[in-house]
Every structure is written in structure tokens, then in C-alpha cells.
Amino acid sequence: MSIVGKGVEEIRIKTGEAYRIFxxxxxxxxxxxxxxxxxxxxxxxxxxxxxxxxRYQVMIEFRKQLKEN
Structure with missing residues (x-):
């Protein structure tokens, strides 16, 4: 799912309904x-x-703050 962000993957789950996880x-x-x-x-x-x-952008900011501390 590069449209979401670099390195983002997708899990597809089908149990009668369809679910996705980024x-x-x-x-x-x-x-x-x-x-x-x-x-x-x-x-x-x-x-x-x-x-x-x-949420990808929030994650990038979180990781940046971790590195600064």
C-alpha cells in the first residue's frame, strides 16, 4: 500500500466479510x-x-521524537 506510505503493507482477511489491516x-x-x-x-x-x-505521518513524527530523546 505505497499509496498510504513507504513500507506500508496490507493484510486481507476474509471470513464471510472482508477486513483489511494497514x-x-x-x-x-x-x-x-x-x-x-x-x-x-x-x-x-x-x-x-x-x-x-x-496515521503514517503520526508514526513518522513519533519515531522522530523517539530518536531526539
Whole structure:
């Protein structure tokens, strides 16, 4: 899911319904889960992509603050 951010991956879960999880697992300190949601249509909604993007930016800022401290 490079549209969300660099290194963002997606897990797809189908159990009669469809679920998605956006996450980043390229850093040694943690796996960052950005967004988990029930997918109701074929295409991922713009709203879910935007939530992922916003949380990606928060994660980048959090990591920057960790390095400064």
C-alpha cells in the first residue's frame, strides 16, 4: 500500500466479510498498525486510505521524537 506510505503493507482477511489491516513492519523497535477496518466494497475507500496516511505521518513524527530523546 505505497499509496498510504513507504513500507506500508496490507493484510486481507476474509471470513464471510472482508477486513483489511494497514501496517508497517520495517523498523526494529515495533510493528506499527495504522488502520484496521471492515471493507464493504471492492475498492478501498478514500476515507480509509486517508486515515492510513494520517496515521503514517503520526508514526513518522513519533519515531522522530523517539530518536531526539
Amino acid at each position: 501496517y508497517v513492519a520495517r523498523f526494529s523497535e515495533a510493528v506499527y498498525v495504522l488502520h484496521a477496518f471492515n471493507k464493504t466494497m471492492q475498492k478501498t475507500s478514500k476515507q480509509d486510505i486517508e486515515i492510513g496516511k494520517q
